[in-house]
Amino acid sequence: MAGQIIIGGLAAGSLYALAALGLILIFKTSDIVNFAQGEMAMLITFISFTFLTVTKLPYFVSFLLSLVIAFIFGMAVERIFMRPVQKAPILNQIILTFGLYMVFRGVAGIIWGYTPVGFPEALPNKHFNYVGITITINQIFIFVVTTILMLGFYLFFKHTKIGLAMRASSQNIATAKLMGIGVSSVFTRTWGISAILGGIAGILIAPVTFLDPNMMGEVGIKAFAAAILGGFTSLPGAIVGGLLIGVFEGLIAGYVSSELKSVFVFALIILVLYVKPTGILGEKITKKV
Amino acid sequence: MLLELKKVTVSFGGLTAVNNLDLQVDEGMIFAIIGPNGAGKTTILNCISRFYTPCSGQISFKGENLLTKKTHKVLASGISRSFQNVELFSKMTVLDNLLVGLHPSLKSSLLSNAFKTKKNKQEEEAAKEIAFEILELFDLKHHANEEVRNLPFGIQKMIDIGRAIISKPKLLLLDEPVAGMNIEETKKNAELITRLRDEFGITILMIEHDMSLVMNISDRIAVMDFGKKIAEGTVTEVQNNPKVIEAYLGEVQEDVGT
């Protein structure tokens, strides 16, 4: 049973890791925590669903098309809403992203209603048995997508000009500006990329959660848990954190109570913040007097 | 001896900001610490006001060990400070800023505050009176009810000092009290600092880059370079110390001349 739980946990955890990665990218470059990340992902999942059902596009075409829209959507949100509060107090920034959270959720409800609908899996359902553990082809698909994305990100940051600019901006905005990096356009693109990551997580998790405006409520908070566990400043931390949260939640559901699994994740968040705010792999932030 | 630092060392990561520093400040003097940027001056103030804890060494005030005290207990023991870039409460009025400086001496309880008891009212009135005395001293009475953020930097610097002395400390730490001020304001502040020593009996430990101010009002000067004290003495002693001239004064001599 434990092996089965771990496989399921790792699959869910990979998706939390993707969403967490999106959160951390934004936090690292612009010092903003995007509380609307999950709701943005939910909207993108709905858009993908519309492509699938209304225009009857094939799965992978609508998948890719909605990711293109995600990129534009993420950039638009940054340009229209976040740019004006870039220098405002943190409190205002937090409140603004919660405002977006509410509007996105409400608008999705108005357009698509609140009845949960099924969302198709990426690949036709098939599963394999190996030493008593069942693994589905979709879980394998999730692992493959996550791994490719992580590798892609690694190469992107290491070897491309934009990646370098993003890293520089996350270290020191003032210096990055002096070096001639267009910090604002880096911010904008970061939001676009982060929306893509959230979108992928949303589309891949929708078959499990079903699709409705509240679908990302729980997933979103687990992405936060993953990010916090990983230290909120570390990209590998997000991955480790996501996988751990996925397995942790699976174990709680399996051995304690499936209804209380979220409560345990919430408690874990508070505990980590209380005991070790820098998480497993985070950097220490020192207060300057 | 009022304040004594013994073999104090502070380091951040691998970087040693203050190295094996000995310092003694006697009561009633204006003691200046000078030195180029990054010499570790502000770090010393931050250790005395307990924002930092040195990795080794001792700091004692009035013979008591200061290092066992928590940051918020420092003021009550008689040490107050101003900040380099005025850390004022910018959306509060000038009066309220000063009143926060009296925080440790206001004793009325939460309930007595909430129900506005007679005792609480009297305490508040008394506190306001003290605040107005300070405003009078600084000639800032007409600004009492203005929000600090709407006032010019020079005035903010004075409020910062006012907030630091309202609790009548024994020792006042000033972190660049005239930085960013014009000649007129600098002169006014120099007068004020000497008055604080002479009339209020406050001992002053200050960091300052303005050499004319330092040379004019200090009783004793310590010179820092790369975390180490390279010289200490009276104004003339320091001015004639070849080490100082080489390390520090040489580069700003033109400034002093003008």
Place this chain on the structure above:
Amino acid sequence: MKIKRLQILFISILLLGYPLLVGFSSYFIYVAGLFIIYAIMAMSLNLLTGFGGQISIGHAAFLAIGAYTTAILTLKLGLPFWLNLPLSGVITAIVGFLIGLPAVRLSGHFLAIATLAFGLAIPEIMLKWEGLTGGFAGLFIEKPSLFSSDTSFYYFTTVIALIITWLILNLLKGNFGRAFVAIRESEIAAEAMGVNVSLYKTLMFSISAFFTGIAGSLYAYFVGFISPHDFNMNISLIVLAMIVLGGLASITGSILGAFILTIIPQVADRFPGFTITITGAALILTILFLPNGLISLFNYKWKRKKTENKQLSLEG
């Protein structure tokens, strides 16, 4: 200060005369009572967030704890109303203190995440803990015999709200209020001025939770039925929107915000998704275009008028 007093005097007269105005219509009294309860909660949250600078995204959880304390003490222990009301405040304050403890080490975004997790966890725990809370089915509470009608309990709620307003205003004016605002403005300077920042942060959480707990107790009696769903994330966000829309760090602003955002759902709830969209849009627009909230419009006009009058009298 004078403007604030006049505004509050005006509001209290209006509230006390209100049942007469609406001919004791039970629906209108229900909405007004709800407004008053939310106003208490908004003021408490504003004390913490607007004045103290400590964000809380899970404040509905405190409301829930206050409401459930009252319901459980009434139903399981049969305690009387005059004991339940303060006890609900005290127990919520204790929880607030415990939540405030980690808050000492967290700031900004991370405090938001921690309180968000707290706000999500409490309703889920209540849902699961059926033996105590009745789970999904909720609990029914009767009004105390002394104020058994809607109108009389409405009046009772109004009086409690006025007392709480007075207490909060007093607190803010004194040494504690100054220390709270000082922490918001600069923790470093506050610490240097002898404010025990950690202690005062937990204190802020406790005080805010205490009054919210009282609001929760009033809610349980006034509405007569509570279930975990009444205290979900949306309520926390709507109360946050109340203080932002009305005005951060303004007591009258909290009341104004509570008024507007209690009325809007009464109309908009008929269309699913509209309440949350409108509230969210109000949040965004306020932050972008009027960061000091609607109340700043009133106060600004008032101030300008006053200076104009002064000039006139000088010229005269």
